[in-house]
Amino acid sequence: MKNPNIVILGAGYGGMMTTVKLQKSLGVNEANITLVNMNDYHYQTTWLHENAAGTLHHDRTRIPIKDVINMSKVNFIQDKVVSIKPEIKKVKLENRDLEYDVLVIGLGFEAATFGIPGLEEHAFTIGSINSARLIREHIEYNFALYNNEKEKKQARLNIVVGGGGFTGIEFLGELANRIPELCEEFDIDKNLVRIINVEGSPTVLPGFDPELVEYALNSLESRGVEFVTNAMLKECTPESITYEKDGELTQVPTLTTVWAAGVRANSIVEKSGFETNRGKVEVRKDMRTPDFDNVFVIGDCALIMNPENGRPYPPTAQIAIQQSDVVAHNVKALVSGGEAEEFEPKILGTVASLGHDDAIGVVLNNQKIFGWKATVMKKIIDNRYLLKLGGVGLLLKKGKFNIFY
Amino acid sequence: MKNPNIVILGAGYGGMMTTVKLQKSLGVNEANITLVNMNDYHYQTTWLHENAAGTLHHDRTRIPIKDVINMSKVNFIQDKVVSIKPEIKKVKLENRDLEYDVLVIGLGFEAATFGIPGLEEHAFTIGSINSARLIREHIEYNFALYNNEKEKKQARLNIVVGGGGFTGIEFLGELANRIPELCEEFDIDKNLVRIINVEGSPTVLPGFDPELVEYALNSLESRGVEFVTNAMLKECTPESITYEKDGELTQVPTLTTVWAAGVRANSIVEKSGFETNRGKVEVRKDMRTPDFDNVFVIGDCALIMNPENGRPYPPTAQIAIQQSDVVAHNVKALVSGGEAEEFEPKILGTVASLGHDDAIGVVLNNQKIFGWKATVMKKIIDNRYLLKLGGVGLLLKKGKFNIFY
Known part of the structure; x- marks a missing residue:
């Protein structure tokens, strides 16, 4: 039997932490894990303002992906995502196409x-x-x-x-x-x-x-x-x-x-035909898209309403990192059996x-x-x-x- | 009796070394020494290419004038020279005029x-x-x-x-x-x-x-x-x-x-009516201008022919520094008596x-x-x-x- 292909798009807070957790929880015989990112490094978005002002060197903010990911367990592809085709379970990159069984979208924000x-x-x-x-x-x-x-x-x-x-x-x-x-x-x-x-x-x-x-x-x-x-x-x-x-x-x-007054979710999400609300995917409690059972969304591309005030939770690193616990757990549950968890922001x-x-x-x-x-x-x-x-x-x-x- | 006013224009290699020597050799009762420079620092022109490439910080290349000059012995004026009027012994600065009895011109080069x-x-x-x-x-x-x-x-x-x-x-x-x-x-x-x-x-x-x-x-x-x-x-x-x-x-x-292929003497020299050769003053052997007995020229503004090849000596820091020995000696000789020396490049x-x-x-x-x-x-x-x-x-x-x- 073929191992399921788990593809994670984006090595921001959400994608990176999900990958780290999956490489620990899933054996190489259970699934093929692929991480796609534009750069060969991860960076801490919340430190970038220091690099911009010149008070902290940008090399302090970025982390080579190979320093965190075990390359014998995870297939890392440095490429840019062009579009996602959830109906045929494919991702189009600039230089190649990828097929997935389970997808995690963590493509972050862009300026608005x-x-x-x-x-x-x-x-x-x-x-x-x-x-x-x-x-x-x-x-x-x-x-x-x-x-x-x-x-x-x-x-x-x-x-x-x-x-x-x-x-x-x-x-x-x-x-x-x-x-x-x-x-x-x-x-x-x-x-x-x-x-x-x-x-x-x-x-x-x-x-x-x-x-x-x-x-x-x-x-x-x-x-x-x-x-x-x-x-x-x-x-x-x-x-x-x-x-x-x-x-x-x-x-x-x-x-x-x-300009530091507006961000929106990566527009690839909206363009790829997912149902969106303010450009984001309003995910189910288990972090999956409403319309595809094998697609998770994490971080700034995901929308979760705060029932207390009827407004979405802000797109922060804190929430993306918390979500990675649930996403990693549920991805594993999906490919090797187990109960799904629900996300509850703290x-x-x-x-x-x-x-x-x-x-x-x-x-x-x-x-x-x-x-x-x-x-x-x-x-x-x-x-x-x-x-x-x-x-x-x-x-x-x-x-x-x-x-x- | 009024002390003679010695005015030195420019704090490059020549002007700076002349000032340092004069502040040692002349007492404050013998002469008033004034140094005029655009910046409040001296810099080593021969190191600037390192600052330009980014291999040496420019603060290593420059030296605050007050770190080298004894401000109780030398009157330092931070200003820009506009013109020199040797007939009436005056220097026009951007913000004031100066009268001199003896003048040392060390105004350096500009790009050609x-x-x-x-x-x-x-x-x-x-x-x-x-x-x-x-x-x-x-x-x-x-x-x-x-x-x-x-x-x-x-x-x-x-x-x-x-x-x-x-x-x-x-x-x-x-x-x-x-x-x-x-x-x-x-x-x-x-x-x-x-x-x-x-x-x-x-x-x-x-x-x-x-x-x-x-x-x-x-x-x-x-x-x-x-x-x-x-x-x-x-x-x-x-x-x-x-x-x-x-x-x-x-x-x-x-x-x-x-552009690193051409320099000429500071054009103020030519504009001020001195007799010039290729924009420079062909000085007498004692470093004075041909036409004014109380005006010395040093460094890149001075022209000295090499009798061996009939071509001028190159405008280098080495020669400017050597000239400062002779200029400082001859300025002192002029104001307090003594034999003038002749410059001989080594x-x-x-x-x-x-x-x-x-x-x-x-x-x-x-x-x-x-x-x-x-x-x-x-x-x-x-x-x-x-x-x-x-x-x-x-x-x-x-x-x-x-x-x-």
């Missing part, structure tokens, strides 16, 4: 620019190692150009961050720490640099505890970040952005707009960093934390993931242990 | 592009800390962009160096070492990168010993540098350069052209580095050296200068001691 003119063409997004290090280099390059031009261009020193959500705020925190270093590096008066956050809601970090939001604003404003709330981005050009606030249009000259807490030396968060029982304590908690969360993913070896190699400065 | 179309606008030059670190950032930025574009642009990975003279060759050596590191940093196959040297003469390093030139070519070619000799640059655009060789035009797509040897781990050179008695021995000699020359300029303290801070790798 909501049709705002110029944003897709001229704004940067923090979505991958490539895009994050480009932001770092772009800011540095403009700082280097500044003193080389007779006519000084303020737009080179204005950095606009669109969106005051989680990613936006965390990026601002790193940037605020990085700018004084960059000014020293390029002989620029740091008072000339402007970091401007444009947020559509009345407050940044909507949904977060107001006291903690206040703390975050104070922390960032004291380091020079300007906040413009209740403001909608209207246009982005190569040399400026325009926002509308209180019915008035304001144009800010800038060569660096970072929100253990949320911590937003404000640079390496400050953070805010809500942990178990809604306890608020901030400052040093919160930065330590953030690092514990990050380190716990590395331990789960690759054991002590990976933790020691890529963990964050600088908790005392 | 010989009217080649587009070169001034689109090519980079290695002439200052600002321009050197811009080259570093420009190359990095293009490497960062490469993987972010759907349509890969080879022009981002082609680097053209115009000129195979001293600076060109030394820059190529650093670049050849740096590129593999950059490829790793930005996930680029290093076989895709092209480094192309375009030289008008039949050989690079014209005038150098042919055996050493052969050695240099082998060293650089083995690290991927391509040489096109007997070729004239015809045009530089933002996205390409065109050269002519054997009557044929070749266009190379590139976003990075570094060419102690020339070493061209080919990266941190290789070099070629000719030392005393025309002895040829290459490889490790030559790299050590190069570092000894560099370190000797630091010792002369700022003593053991400066040597330990900025010296090059990594001779064993």
